[in-house]
Amino acid sequence: MSELQQSVINALHVKPEIDPKEEIRLRIDFMKEYLQKFSFANGFVLGISGGQDSTLLSKLAQLAIDELNQEEEGETYQFIGVELPYGKQGDADDVADAIEFIQPSKVLTVNIKEAVDASEKALRAGGVVISDFLKGNEKARERMKAQYSIAGVHNCFVLGTDHAAEAITGFFTKHGDGACDLAPLEGLNKRQGKQLLKALGCPEHLYLKKPTADLEDDRPALADEEALGVTYEEVDDYLEGKEISQEAREVIEGHYIKTMHKREPIASIYNDWWK
Ligand SMILES: Nc1ncnc2c1ncn2[C@@H]1O[C@H](COP(=O)(O)OP(=O)(O)OC[C@H]2O[C@@H]([n+]3cccc(C(=O)O)c3)[C@H](O)[C@@H]2O)[C@@H](O)[C@H]1O
Ligand SMILES: Nc1ncnc2c1ncn2[C@@H]1O[C@H](COP(=O)(O)OP(=O)(O)OP(=O)(O)O)[C@@H](O)[C@H]1O
Numbered sequence: 443m444s445e446l447q448q449s450v451i452n453a454l455h456v457k458p459e460i461d462p463k464e465e466i467r468l469r470i471d472f473m474k475e476y477l478q479k480f481s482f483a484n485g486f487v488l489g490i491s492g493g494q495d496s497t498l499l500s501k502l503a504q505l506a507i508d509e510l511n512q513e514e515e516g517e518t519y520q521f522i523g524v525e526l527p528y529g530k531q532g533d534a535d536d537v538a539d540a541i542e543f544i545q546p547s548k549v550l551t552v553n554i555k556e557a558v559d560a561s562e563k564a565l566r567a568g569g570v571v572i573s574d575f576l577k578g579n580e581k582a583r584e585r586m587k588a589q590y591s592i593a594g595v596h597n598c599f600v601l602g603t604d605h606a607a608e609a610i611t612g613f614f615t616k617h618g619d620g621a622c623d624l625a626p627l628e629g630l631n632k633r634q635g636k637q638l639l640k641a642l643g644c645p646e647h648l649y650l651k652k653p654t655a656d657l658e659d660d661r662p663a664l665a666d667e668e669a670l671g672v673t674y675e676e677v678d679d680y681l682e683g684k685e686i687s688q689e690a691r692e693v694i695e696g697h698y699i700k701t702m703h704k705r706e707p708i709a710s711i712y713n714d715w716w717k
């Protein structure tokens with residue numbers, strides 16, 4: 443293994459093998475402990491997209507909430523799952539199936555289309571025309587805004603689904619889906635996330651479907667693997683310290699280096715990661 447591969451694995455805390463039950467417990471306990479430490483807060487908020495990551499984290503969050511309510515013999519704590527479609531969502535059936543599996547304390551729906559379109563229009567009026575790609579980032583940031591407003595109203599924390607297979611390529615919108623209060627999935631790669639969902643009894647189609655950011659109007663449900671130019675199998679192997687093709691390694695390491703600014707503290711005169 444190269445020095446870079448080893449340092450990436452260390453930085454992202456990936457284990458070559460996991461015990462799914464142990465990982466589930468570790469992450470539920472983290473969320474419970476955090477809520478108990480900051481006792482003004484009484485729950486979590488997360489967007490439910492119908493994809494693998496939000497299904498996993500929402501389920502873990504709901505289990506944490508259920509345990510806390512049971513232990514304290516009350517109904518103080520809640521998990522708020524949020525449907526955040528842009529107009530009509532292509533995989534709305536998967537969102538419904540995910541909600542059925544998660545059984546959130548509360549489900550809210552905020553359609554982000556009007557806000558995103560208004561933002562695009564206001565920029566245009568100011569002489570700034572954004573591409574469809576940049577509009578995709580606006581969708582991710584609008585979802586972040588909605589989740590923080592909901593968290594503010596309900597005294598909750600915003601969860602983030604960032605995990606090692608996403609962090610390594612920086613495949614998230616800075617201050618969009620990358621913004622959160624807690625990131626309980628850190629350290630897991632994509633196939634380990636699947637293992638956890640399987641252990642939790644999740645319907646297979648929710649974790650076997652192709653991961654997609656689904657942010658672009660012109661390329662709906664574009665597969666992450668197509669956008670990244672590398673497969674999650676390759677990314678996961680790399681993160682587990684395995685040998686992969688030279689071509690895939692170069693793509694992954696290229697993304698990693700280019701997106702360093704998304705994983706490090708904001709550049710200032712008091713840090714030097716950027717030098
Ligand atoms: N070296 C540097 N130091 C400090 N800041 C730097 C920088 N390079 C760029 N930047 C800043 O970062 C900005 C670019 O970053 P950002 O705005 O995030 O945008 P960018 O990384 O260009 O795009 C986000 C990517 O993440 C994907 N994504 C987004 C959301 C969700 C998901 C998903 O899987 O669900 C995937 C999306 O499809 C797209 O490929 C630049 O405009 C600049 O402001
Ligand atoms: N349409 C949506 N409705 C609600 N939340 C969304 C939506 N799209 C994205 N999100 C939020 O943004 C996060 C990042 O999206 P991402 O695509 O990485 O994860 P995912 O959809 O849960 O899983 P997958 O990677 O398998 O597609 C999601 O976990 C979810 O919390």
Ligand SMILES: [Mg+2]
Pocket residue numbers: 491493494653654655656
């Ligand atoms: Mg998705």
